[in-house]
Amino acid sequence: MNKKRLFIIIVVILICVSVVAGTVWYRTVRSKESVVGPLGQNEAASKPQTALTTWEDPAGFTFQYPRGLSVNKHDEDEENYAHVELTDSAHPGNVIVWAKDTTAADVTAWVKTEKNFSGASSFDTTLGKQPAKKILLVSPTKKMIVGVVYDELLFMVEASLGDDTYWSDTAQTVIDSFAFIPLEEYESQGDTAGEAGGTQSVDEEEVLE
Numbered sequence: 001m002n003k004k005r006l007f008i009i010i011v012v013i014l015i016c017v018s019v020v021a022g023t024v025w026y027r028t029v030r031s032k033e034s035v036v037g038p039l040g041q042n043e044a045a046s047k048p049q050t051a052l053t054t055w056e057d058p059a060g061f062t063f064q065y066p067r068g069l070s071v072n073k074h075d076e077d078e079e080n081y082a083h084v085e086l087t088d089s090a091h092p093g094n095v096i097v098w099a100k101d102t103t104a105a106d107v108t109a110w111v112k113t114e115k116n117f118s119g120a121s122s123f124d125t126t127l128g129k130q131p132a133k134k135i136l137l138v139s140p141t142k143k144m145i146v147g148v149v150y151d152e153l154l155f156m157v158e159a160s161l162g163d164d165t166y167w168s169d170t171a172q173t174v175i176d177s178f179a180f181i182p183l184e185e186y187e188s189q190g191d192t193a194g195e196a197g198g199t200q201s202v203d204e205e206e207v208l209e
Contacts, residue, residue, distance in 0.1 A: 052173070056181065057082050059099040061128065061155060064177035066170060081153065086170065093162030095171050097178075102154035107133050110149055127155065128180045144168060146175050 051067040059082040074083040082099035104110035111117055111133050121136040125146060132148035142164070147156040157178065159171035 052177075055084065055097075057084065057097075057099070059153075060151070060181050061097075061099070062177075062179050062181055063097065063157075063174045065095070065174055069170070082155075086174075088166070091163040091166045093160045093167040095160075095167060095174055096156075096158045097174065098154070098156040098158065100154045100156070102149060102152070104149050104154065107131060107147060107149050110147060110154060111135065125175075127157065127175060128178045130180075144171055146171075150180060 052064040053067045054062060054064050055071070056062045057073075061082070065086055069086045069088055072085045072087070074085060077083040080098060080100050082097060084097040086095040086097075102110060104113055111122055116137070117135055120138075123134040123136075125132050125134045127146050127148040128150065130148045130150050132146055135143075135145040135147070137143040137145070142161045144159045144161060145156055147154060149155075155178075157171055157174050159167045161167050
């Protein structure tokens, strides 16, 4: 066998190997795409959507939270305008939505005057479409707090992260849906609005599809 024929045979073998390898690679990629879908669309589509419930508070705000959580509006708290605590017996931790008096003129001043925030990480964000601050605390307990000074009051969403993922996700749902209600609009709704909002029991709350 001369060198030219040997060279041709080697080239043909290399081409065949390349074609086979390319075919195997292409089929493998296509198989993975059929499982996960483009950009994980199949996985996202298969994830069950959590039903949400709306809370309307006489302090002038509203938010949504996952259905099934226990709600305690702490009627015994006579110091704060709102003290709405969300808990789940299966997950350590909680989310509390506050409305409090404050002497801070804005959210930046509030962060500076809070001694507990010394050394904590602080980020700009929004709450109820207003400029807000997100504070991450690691001591004495792990917490995430988002606060805003609005209408001369301090509004906060405070998550105690006993179960990090569960309560951080729940807090984010509350934060993303949080909105202010003009008090005159709330009062114009009369007693019916109160019964459908801050005074409602868990079983009577409206479930949003």
